[in-house]
Amino acid sequence: MGHLIVISAPSGSGKTTIARALMKSFPSIVFSVSATTRPRRGTEVHGKDYYFLSREEFERRIREGRLIEWEEIYGNLYGTLRSEVDRALEQGLTMLFDVDIKGALSIKRQYPQAVLIFIRPPGIEALTQRLRARRTEDEETLRRRLERVPLELDLGAHCDYQVVNDDLEKAIAEVEEIVRKHTNLEPIHST
Ligand code: ADP
Ligand code: 5GP
Numbered sequence: 001m002g003h004l005i006v007i008s009a010p011s012g013s014g015k016t017t018i019a020r021a022l023m024k025s026f027p028s029i030v031f032s033v034s035a036t037t038r039p040r041r042g043t044e045v046h047g048k049d050y051y052f053l054s055r056e057e058f059e060r061r062i063r064e065g066r067l068i069e070w071e072e073i074y075g076n077l078y079g080t081l082r083s084e085v086d087r088a089l090e091q092g093l094t095m096l097f098d099v100d101i102k103g104a105l106s107i108k109r110q111y112p113q114a115v116l117i118f119i120r121p122p123g124i125e126a127l128t129q130r131l132r133a134r135r136t137e138d139e140e141t142l143r144r145r146l147e148r149v150p151l152e153l154d155l156g157a158h159c160d161y162q163v164v165n166d167d168l169e170k171a172i173a174e175v176e177e178i179v180r181k182h183t184n185l186e187p188i189h190s191t
Contacts, residue, residue, distance in 0.1 A: 009119035012131035
């Protein structure tokens with residue numbers, strides 16, 4: 001029986017950092033690679049972080065029914081591929097999803113067994129600082145990302161778990177415990 005673990009959070013809350021830590025401590029977890037029309041960031045790899053598609057290619061996949069959910073976020077399209085979820089369920093894998101809150105709730109509607117974890121920033125100021133420090137967004141995209149935060153924080157309350165990412169190590173430990181409880185997998189630590 002495959003397990004679906006969905007992590008969601010406002011942009012800059014530390015979701016990617018936590019997801020990467022999880023993949024390290026649970027090497028058997030498989031990451032669901034989403035499709036997106038957003039341009040690639042520096043270290044991102046096609047097929048590993050995302051499938052980077054043109055808008056035309058993305059829209060073709062929507063028409064072909066190959067996405068179980070998709071959203072337009074900050075002017076770009078993002079979507080979860082049906083083939084990824086089928087792979088997890090058929091092969092009994094634990095799969096990790098990093099999607100926005102609407103996508104997370106949509107996955108839960110279709111797969112009620114999915115475990116939804118919402119990562120909360122300690123506050124809007126900390127969130128803004130982290131996004132600025134990451135240096136991946138210009139002022140306009142930063143503004144668009146922050147504009148969406150109140151809606152995301154409201155919808156986040158519908159997730160199964162709420163984890164505040166103030167102390168990163170503590171947040172990772174909390175998420176690891178949730179995954180352990182639902183999957184019976186044991187985290188491995190290098191120390
Ligand atoms: P998201 O994937 O939610 O957009 P990231 O994982 O990219 O967020 O984190 C945004 C920035 O904040 C990154 O530069 C990351 O290193 C930093 N960060 C993550 N967690 C913390 C934390 N607990 N305290 C301080 N900075 C953090
Ligand atoms: P980023 O551009 O920072 O990688 O992602 C922006 C937002 O899109 C994040 O909230 C991320 O979780 C979300 N996202 C990534 N992939 C998907 C997806 O397949 N579906 C949905 N709904 N959101 C996604």
